[in-house]
Amino acid sequence: MQHTLREEQGALVIALEGDVDLEHSPKAREILLSGIGQGKNVFVDMSGVTYIDSSGVASLVEGFQRAKTQGSTFALVAVNPAALRVLQLARLDRIFVIHATLSEGLDGGA
Amino acid sequence: MPIGAGRLLKFTIRARSDELCRMRDAVRACVEASGCSETPTADIVLVIDEACQNIIRHAYKGDPDGEIELRIDREGENLVFALLDRAPLVDTENVKSRDLDDIRPGGLGTHFIRELMDRADFLPRPGGAGNLLRMTKRIE
Numbered sequence: 001m002q003h004t005l006r007e008e009q010g011a012l013v014i015a016l017e018g019d020v021d022l023e024h025s026p027k028a029r030e031i032l033l034s035g036i037g038q039g040k041n042v043f044v045d046m047s048g049v050t051y052i053d054s055s056g057v058a059s060l061v062e063g064f065q066r067a068k069t070q071g072s073t074f075a076l077v078a079v080n081p082a083a084l085r086v087l088q089l090a091r092l093d094r095i096f097v098i099h100a101t102l103s104e105g106l107d108g109g110a
Numbered sequence: 111m112p113i114g115a116g117r118l119l120k121f122t123i124r125a126r127s128d129e130l131c132r133m134r135d136a137v138r139a140c141v142e143a144s145g146c147s148e149t150p151t152a153d154i155v156l157v158i159d160e161a162c163q164n165i166i167r168h169a170y171k172g173d174p175d176g177e178i179e180l181r182i183d184r185e186g187e188n189l190v191f192a193l194l195d196r197a198p199l200v201d202t203e204n205v206k207s208r209d210l211d212d213i214r215p216g217g218l219g220t221h222f223i224r225e226l227m228d229r230a231d232f233l234p235r236p237g238g239a240g241n242l243l244r245m246t247k248r249i250e
Contacts, residue, residue, distance in 0.1 A: 021127070021130060022127040054160055054219045057218060090222075091210045092213075
């Protein structure tokens with residue numbers, strides 16, 4: 001799994017790439033919580049995620065809950081169909097804020 | 111690659127998280143070759159991965175020397191998956207899906223297994239110490 005961080009319109013964009021699986025989800029969790037800890041609104045670009053399992057989903061849930069606690073935005077953007085199916089199976093597509101594109105999220109979600 | 115009548119795959123990994131990618135690749139290739147379309151293939155890969163994770167974390171409790179063996183057989187219109195380990199016997203009463211309305215990290219693996227497979231039975235390993243997870247999925 002790879003990741004990149006960048007700022008756009010004052011928000012932090014965390015792009016995850018590759019497999020977010022049991023091997024890599026501890027790193028994903030660390031990246032997400034560190035980003036949220038900066039106090040900015042966070043958008044997780046999921047377009048490069050090739051696979052996500054329950055441990056990866058757990059990292060997203062933890063990020064969502066941490067952001068909610070501190071009152072900041074935590075949203076997923078550009079979730080590909082395979083990853084979206086996993087979120088739907090976990091019935092988390094109704095819990096997470098999910099935007100089709102980053103620009104849509106930045107315009108309306110931050 | 112078929113091994114014996116109906117056997118599509120026999121594949122063994124160490125009970126470590128960095129082995130799961132190899133398992134997923136092997137399952138994907140086998141299931142695709144059996145004629146499964148994209149979404150059922152992805153579902154099966156997810157289920158096997160989640161089941162292996164449960165074995166790594168809850169059966170072997172992180173012991174990296176443990177082994178996980180997967181057998182995939184074709185039985186008519188069904189694919190039959192057998193995941194075998196040699197870990198201490200797991201109390202199947204504790205293998206339950208959690209309430210999805212309880213939003214918290216973790217605990218989804220068993221839900222995925224129950225939701226996506228047509229049948230899943232948690233059993234003692236026949237003929238020796240260990241566990242067997244036997245799952246069936248009808249090919250669409």
